[in-house]
Amino acid sequence: MTRVFNFSAGPAVLPEPVLEQAAAEMLDWHGSGMSVMEMSHRGKEFIAIAESAEADLRDLLGIPANYKVLFLQGGATLQFAMVPMNLLAGKKRADYVNTGEWSKKAIKEAKSFADVNVAASAEDANFTYVPEQARWTLDPASAYVHICSNETIGGVEFHWVPDTGSVPLVADMSSNILSQPIDVAKYGLIYAGAQKNIGPAGLTIVIVRDDLLGHAPKGTAGMLDYKVHADAQSMSNTPPTYAIYIAGLVFKWLKGQGGLAAVGEKNRAKAKLLYDFLDRSSLYRSPVRAADRSIMNVPFTLRDEALDEAFLKGAKERGMIQLKGHRSVGGMRASIYNAMPMEGVRLLVEYMKEFEAKQG
Numbered sequence: 001m002t003r004v005f006n007f008s009a010g011p012a013v014l015p016e017p018v019l020e021q022a023a024a025e026m027l028d029w030h031g032s033g034m035s036v037m038e039m040s041h042r043g044k045e046f047i048a049i050a051e052s053a054e055a056d057l058r059d060l061l062g063i064p065a066n067y068k069v070l071f072l073q074g075g076a077t078l079q080f081a082m083v084p085m086n087l088l089a090g091k092k093r094a095d096y097v098n099t100g101e102w103s104k105k106a107i108k109e110a111k112s113f114a115d116v117n118v119a120a121s122a123e124d125a126n127f128t129y130v131p132e133q134a135r136w137t138l139d140p141a142s143a144y145v146h147i148c149s150n151e152t153i154g155g156v157e158f159h160w161v162p163d164t165g166s167v168p169l170v171a172d173m174s175s176n177i178l179s180q181p182i183d184v185a186k187y188g189l190i191y192a193g194a195q196k197n198i199g200p201a202g203l204t205i206v207i208v209r210d211d212l213l214g215h216a217p218k219g220t221a222g223m224l225d226y227k228v229h230a231d232a233q234s235m236s237n238t239p240p241t242y243a244i245y246i247a248g249l250v251f252k253w254l255k256g257q258g259g260l261a262a263v264g265e266k267n268r269a270k271a272k273l274l275y276d277f278l279d280r281s282s283l284y285r286s287p288v289r290a291a292d293r294s295i296m297n298v299p300f301t302l303r304d305e306a307l308d309e310a311f312l313k314g315a316k317e318r319g320m321i322q323l324k325g326h327r328s329v330g331g332m333r334a335s336i337y338n339a340m341p342m343e344g345v346r347l348l349v350e351y352m353k354e355f356e357a358k359q360g
């Protein structure tokens with residue numbers, strides 16, 4: 001068996017010990033005589049799996065007791081609609097900060113429900129920075145303020161938490177949740193699709209302050225109402241059981257790594273290795289403003305895009321895949337989520353050096 005170093009933005013690399021444990025438990029979970037996939041979601045075995053996944057996530061992020069954790073489906077994309085559906089609460093307006101492709105998608109969807117105020121945008125510089133809060137034009141009458149805390153495509157990350165006063169802050173953390181400690185109490189709602197930095201596709205995690213529940217307008221389908229899911233412990237219908245199980249194993253693995261402070265340190269070291277190299281090189285370049293660079297998704301370009309194909313081919317020959325940048329940005333992108341070991345980043349930087357030397 002040969003495993004590659006997978007730099008995909010998502011679905012993405014998972015920790016090897018998690019995959020090994022899942023394989024070992026595939027046919028018979030803890031003496032139950034069945035796979036987790038075959039269990040009733042209402043049976044005591046699966047209830048225990050879901051409860052410990054939630055408890056470990058609460059532990060890792062230090063989620064306060066007045067926040068609910070929901071295990072949903074539909075991806076972060078469904079949250080682009082569920083957020084306005086549930087949080088407008090009779091108001092008309094919502095503030096959005098536009099830092100890139102995922103912000104744009106959230107804004108587009110919200111426009112079906114709300115009068116969207118784009119409080120700040122980085123479009124003027126091709127989404128290569130996070131606009132300082134001093135330049136935002138927040139509307140105090142807005143129901144919430146939405147940010148994308150890490151733009152997976154552009155590689156732009158908030159390294160600070162906006163102060164929105166009493167207006168709830170909502171964050172799409174799909175690609176940087178669990179990458180380092182956060183203060184959950186500064187947010188009204190956090191959501192994340194699992195397939196970037198948590199587990200398999202099909203699971204979406206929502207962390208929501210309980211006073212924001214129960215405001216969906218009459219006529220909202222139950223599946224789109226946070227309160228329905230909260231009241232049913234995310235078992236209003238069949239949840240994505242296997243994805244919840246794998247996410248639970250990942251949470252245990254993260255605790256075993258020393259928790260999010262230790263994980264964050266490793267992530268910063270991995271990102272630093274790559275960015276320091278990019279900044280010293282005359283072949284490669286990071287397009288993102290230094291202060292706003294993502295520690296999870298690192299886009300970079302080669303001086304001459306005619307070299308892209310040869311670069312990708314050589315990387316693949318060395319067991320490094322999915323380095324091609326998003327079609328909207330071009331160039332390369334290395335996603336270096338929690339489960340990407342330092343060894344993978346070192347190998348990438350060594351290869352990049354070697355490739356640069358060959359260009360003369």
Ligand SMILES: *Cc1c(COP(=O)(O)O)cnc(C)c1O
Nearest residue numbers: 075076077102152172174175193
């Ligand atoms: C991947 C991604 C999404 C979309 O997630 P889906 O699960 O495909 O709906 C939204 N926001 C961000 C920041 C992402 O990285």
